[in-house]
Amino acid sequence: MFKRFQSSDCSTSTPVKASIQRAIKSKLVESNPSLEDIIDELIPKKPPLTAYKVSAFLTLYCLDGKPLLFEERDGPVLPTLRFAHLYPNLFTSVRVDAGAIPFILGGANIMCPGLVNPGSELNEELEEGAAVVIYAEGKEHALAVGHLKMSAKKIKEVNKGIGCDVAHFLGDGLFATEEIN
Amino acid sequence: MTTLQPLSVIYCSKCGVPPEYCPYGPDYQTHCMPALVREHPELAAKLYGDVLEKEESNEEQPKGEEEGGDEEPKVDASKLEPWTMEQRLAAFYAKYEPTKVSSVPTLLTKYEGKEEALFTALTKKYGDEPIDPYLKAKYGITDGDSDDENEDSKPPAAAMGSLKLAQGLATQKVFEGKARGASVKATQKVETRIVLSKSKLQKKKWQTVVIGMETVEGLKLKDAAQAFRKRFAGSSSVKDGIGGAKEVIIQGDHVEEGARFIMDKFKVKRENVFMDIDGDFVNP
Numbered sequence: 001m002f003k004r005f006q007s008s009d010c011s012t013s014t015p016v017k018a019s020i021q022r023a024i025k026s027k028l029v030e031s032n033p034s035l036e037d038i039i040d041e042l043i044p045k046k047p048p049l050t051a052y053k054v055s056a057f058l059t060l061y062c063l064d065g066k067p068l069l070f071e072e073r074d075g076p077v078l079p080t081l082r083f084a085h086l087y088p089n090l091f092t093s094v095r096v097d098a099g100a101i102p103f104i105l106g107g108a109n110i111m112c113p114g115l116v117n118p119g120s121e122l123n124e125e126l127e128e129g130a131a132v133v134i135y136a137e138g139k140e141h142a143l144a145v146g147h148l149k150m151s152a153k154k155i156k157e158v159n160k161g162i163g164c165d166v167a168h169f170l171g172d173g174l175f176a177t178e179e180i181n
Numbered sequence: 182m183t184t185l186q187p188l189s190v191i192y193c194s195k196c197g198v199p200p201e202y203c204p205y206g207p208d209y210q211t212h213c214m215p216a217l218v219r220e221h222p223e224l225a226a227k228l229y230g231d232v233l234e235k236e237e238s239n240e241e242q243p244k245g246e247e248e249g250g251d252e253e254p255k256v257d258a259s260k261l262e263p264w265t266m267e268q269r270l271a272a273f274y275a276k277y278e279p280t281k282v283s284s285v286p287t288l289l290t291k292y293e294g295k296e297e298a299l300f301t302a303l304t305k306k307y308g309d310e311p312i313d314p315y316l317k318a319k320y321g322i323t324d325g326d327s328d329d330e331n332e333d334s335k336p337p338a339a340a341m342g343s344l345k346l347a348q349g350l351a352t353q354k355v356f357e358g359k360a361r362g363a364s365v366k367a368t369q370k371v372e373t374r375i376v377l378s379k380s381k382l383q384k385k386k387w388q389t390v391v392i393g394m395e396t397v398e399g400l401k402l403k404d405a406a407q408a409f410r411k412r413f414a415g416s417s418s419v420k421d422g423i424g425g426a427k428e429v430i431i432q433g434d435h436v437e438e439g440a441r442f443i444m445d446k447f448k449v450k451r452e453n454v455f456m457d458i459d460g461d462f463v464n465p
Contacts, residue, residue: 008427041185065401085199086187102305105205141190141199170198171206 003107005173007180010052027077031131032091065179076131078145081175084133091133095121098137104144112155112163126152144169204309266296277307377436378457387434394429397447440465
């Protein structure tokens with residue numbers, strides 16, 4: 001989604017209304033239950049986030065010019081990688097095996113075996129469409145964020161095809177954009 | 182957990198990703214690893230400890246191997262010599278597939294002229310390439326693909342020169358099909374170049390167009406416009422110019438004053454500011 005992203009791709013910037021910001025936060029808490037108590041500390045009420053429209057269906061939320069979250073159409077609200085790096089273990093995560101790393105860094109979606117093979121971790125309770133931060137076997141930092149294409153149980157059962165849609169990965173345009181101006 | 186403590190994450194100064202992912206990028210041996218060893222020795226020891234140690238022990242071994250690959254080894258003051266293509270490939274197989282070391286000469290003739298492609302394929306299949314002790318000793322000095330490396334070292338020099346050169350290099354990189362890595366990032370660094378020109382609105386009314394403000398490091402265009410507004414007591418705004426470049430427009434004829442103001446306020450060097458006066462580009 002962000003492979004060729006540049007700062008200049010953002011068109012309009014608007015401060016996010018308090019009510020919408022609340023909605024964003026509640027969405028974020030819904031997909032990351034461990035955030036519940038600390039969400040207000042993580043994303044303070046003031047100053048409000050700034051929403052940048054990237055295209056008709058993609059919105060980027062920034063704080064002080066730094067991209068924090070993004071949202072596609074009605075999909076889940078996802079943290080950017082730089083944000084996820086700052087607060088590891090807070091976001092719902094999966095772990096892929098080492099063989100999948102080069103493909104993900106090239107921007108590929110994650111195939112089911114990458115989430116099933118030994119070395120990977122996948123919580124069985126995750127539902128289809130769940131927002132996840134993707135870690136890798138033997139690595140400390142996250143390398144992508146995305147959402148599941150099928151439920152975790154189904155991924156283990158089918159073990160074929162795309163298991164997780166990668167929206168944003170290490171080294172893509174959004175990662176290279178530290179600040180939007 | 183009441184107070185939230187953000188983790189301080191180290192990113193590779195060359196390619197921008199966390200260092201543990203550097204090996205998946207194209208220039209990690211020549212750029213990322215030397216930089217990491219220099220900047221964060223502890224982390225480097227943790228990540229590449231075994232590789233570095235191995236290289237050290239390799240150095241101690243007498244180098245009585247046969248020479249006569251397709252490259253003349255250069256004699257270096259530090260006694261070490263860069264690997265020939267043959268040694269490089271042999272070292273690779275010695276690390277991953279010792280049975281195949283004997284087939285090295287055949288492989289080399291087969292892949293003559295396309296050695297880099299061979300190594301790319303091999304790293305994809307087996308993993309990271311063993312590091313040439315010579316490279317390690319000289320940190321980031323080139324090996325076989327010396328043409329490539331010369332280009333990489335150019336941008337700092339080009340920063341003094343013209344923008345055209347830097348742009349030319351950048352497009353060259355694109356043609357080579359490299360999309361990631363430290364060398365690409367280095368060439369993408371744009372140098373500061375600001376052009377002020379004026380255009381007529383009505384009979385005696387002018388506006389000043391400032392192009393290239395975004396090339397000033399650490400400056401936001403909106404802040405620049407704000408500064409102009411304050412200084413010249415008139416309207417100033419950011420507009421999309423031709424070809425997607427952003428321009429700052431100031432009401433009134435402020436070409437010369439604007440140029441001086443940019444130099445004072447934003448600490449831009451004189452040689453990087455140009456005024457368009459009747460078609461001539463002159464420094465203020």
